[in-house]
Amino acid sequence: MSESADTERKSVKTYVPAYQKDEWQSHAEQLGMSQSEFVRTMVQAGRKGFESATTEPSSGGSDPGGNALETQVLNLLSSDTYSWDELLEAVSDDIESRLDDTLEELQSRNRIRYSGRHGGYTTVGDGGGDGE
Numbered sequence: 001m002s003e004s005a006d007t008e009r010k011s012v013k014t015y016v017p018a019y020q021k022d023e024w025q026s027h028a029e030q031l032g033m034s035q036s037e038f039v040r041t042m043v044q045a046g047r048k049g050f051e052s053a054t055t056e057p058s059s060g061g062s063d064p065g066g067n068a069l070e071t072q073v074l075n076l077l078s079s080d081t082y083s084w085d086e087l088l089e090a091v092s093d094d095i096e097s098r099l100d101d102t103l104e105e106l107q108s109r110n111r112i113r114y115s116g117r118h119g120g121y122t123t124v125g126d127g128g129g130d131g132e
Contacts, residue, residue, distance in 0.1 A: 007085040044088060047095050 016024075028038035072091050076082060082090065103121065106112040115122045 007083060044092065047092060 024038060024042075025035050028035045031038065033041070069091060073087065076087065076090055103112065107114075110124055112121050112123055114120070
C-alpha cells in the first residue's frame with residue numbers, strides 16, 4: 001500500500017452558527033450522508049480548491065484542473081485497492097504545507113494579513129483603507 005495505512009479515526013471539533021449546522025444537516029440528508037461524512041467531504045473538496053489555486057492547472061479550457069482529481073483517482077486505483085481514507089490521503093498530497101507557504105508568500109507581499117478582529121486571514125486594502 002502507499003505511504004501510510006493509518007486509518008485510525010480522530011475527532012475534530014468546531015463551532016458554527018445554528019443555521020449553518022441546520023443547512024449542513026439538511027444537505028447531508030439530501031445526499032444520503034451522515035453529517036460527519038458530509039463535513040469531511042466538503043472540507044476535502046475545499047482543500048482541493050486551495051490546491052488548484054496554488055498549483056499550475058493540469059488541464060486547459062474554462063475549467064483548469066477540472067479532471068485532475070478524476071485522473072489521479074483512476075491512476076491510483078489502476079495499481080492497487082484503496083480505502084476511502086487511503087484515497088483521501090493519497091490525493092490530499094501536501095496541501096497543508098503548500099497552503100502555509102502560499103500564505104507566507106502572500107503576507108510577505110502585503111497581499112493578506114492575519115486579523116484576529118476578522119477571525120482569520122483577510123486581504124489587505126479591501127474595505128479597510130489600510131493597504132493598496
